Amino acid sequence: MNIWKIFINEVVLEKIVSSIEKVEEYIQAGESFVVEQTPLVVNEIIMWGIAKNVFFVFVWLFVTFLLYSVFNKHEKKCFETKTNDFPFKEFLYIFKYLSLFFLILVFRSIFKLCFVWFAPRLYIISEISKLINGNQ
Numbered sequence: 138m139n140i141w142k143i144f145i146n147e148v149v150l151e152k153i154v155s156s157i158e159k160v161e162e163y164i165q166a167g168e169s170f171v172v173e174q175t176p177l178v179v180n181e182i183i184m185w186g187i188a189k190n191v192f193f194v195f196v197w198l199f200v201t202f203l204l205y206s207v208f209n210k211h212e213k214k215c216f217e218t219k220t221n222d223f224p225f226k227e228f229l230y231i232f233k234y235l236s237l238f239f240l241i242l243v244f245r246s247i248f249k250l251c252f253v254w255f256a257p258r259l260y261i262i263s264e265i266s267k268l269i270n271g272n273q
Contacts, residue, residue: 182264185259190250197243204236 150270253260 179261182261186253186260189245193246197239201236201239205234208232
């Protein structure tokens with residue numbers, strides 16, 4: 138009976154040692170993967186932040202220009218005729234104030250772009266904290 142216990146203990150011990158060795162190999166492989174990929178991930182986060190904010194600057198500028206041009210085109214027509222034939226004269230001012238709102242969004246996107254451009258480490262930290270906290 139003691140021989141079986143010793144044999145079983147040795148087999149279990151060998152299995153434990155081989156499992157620990159495999160875990161160490163996986164940890165070392167994971168560590169080297171993280172070391173190799175971290176600069177690429179950081180670069181991609183910064184480039185995505187720049188691209189996203191440049192895209193939104195152009196989108197908000199386009200929308201602002203579109204709304205403001207509609208306002209100017211119809212405002213001149215309404216005030217040149219001096220009549221109320223344009224039924225939505227009051228709505229023209231909505232276009233004007235909407236264009237101001239989108240202009241504010243342009244400046245917001247420019248500010249975020251400057252944040253990514255001039256403080257990339259702080260931007261990386263904020264993006265990682267958003268990922269950890271689940272705030273997207």
